[in-house]
Amino acid sequence: MKWYCWFLIGLCLNGFAQNYSIKIAKLKYNGGGDWYANKTSLPNLIAFVNANLGTSIYPEEDIVEVGSPEIFSYPFVHLTGHGNVFFSPQEAENLRRYLIAGGFLHIDDNYGLDRFIRIEMKKVFPELDFVELPFSHPIYHQKYSFPKGLPKVHEHDGKPPQGFGLIYEGRLVCFYSYECDLGNGWEDQSVYNDPEEIRQKALQMGANLISYALTQN
Secondary structure, eight states: OOHHHHHHHHHHHTTSTTOOOBOOEEEEOBSSOOTTOOTTHHHHHHHHHHHHHOOOBOSSOEEEETTOGGGGGOSOEEEEESSOOBOOHHHHHHHHHHHHTTOOEEEEEOSSOHHHHHHHHHHHOTTOOOEEOOTTSGGGBSSSBOTTOSOOOSOSSSOOOEEEEEEETTEEEEEEEESSOHHHHHSOHHHHOOOHHHHHHHHHHHHHHHHHHHHHO
């Protein structure tokens, strides 16, 4: 599946009886971690992307399980949480097939996810390691330019935000935002009372992620 075809169709349909040609999803996983965190984040990001990139993404995200064949219906899947993540062998294989087929996974560490997700993604791609992407990478330079990489939304351990990737046969299939709390920046302003400038930077970076996923894969 070539996801950019969905993007082009979305551009054509936008504005005609508000037809939505694309859906994105939040990934539901096992292990006890709060996969459902940040309830307002994706709807807000979708609204921002539709308004500023001209896409026609359905305004509410779907929920899809790691091992479900339905995952192949989504060009962009978002995973977040604070705690434990666990993929069964069948789930890891399904996620691998999805990503190799052209899908895109954004992992956002909501604090406490790192030590779990690295182990589970090794099940998905045993031959790959997360690599920190250079600030020159196209994902930082879609409609919005981030010459210094990810914006810092919330402070955790005094570390700079980092963007890691899994690259399969030359293609970025997974982007992992760490020490950033990008998804928190997409939430309603009333949730964390973040300055609007920070929220806008978070939404702009999120728009870059979706733009990259829809046009580069």
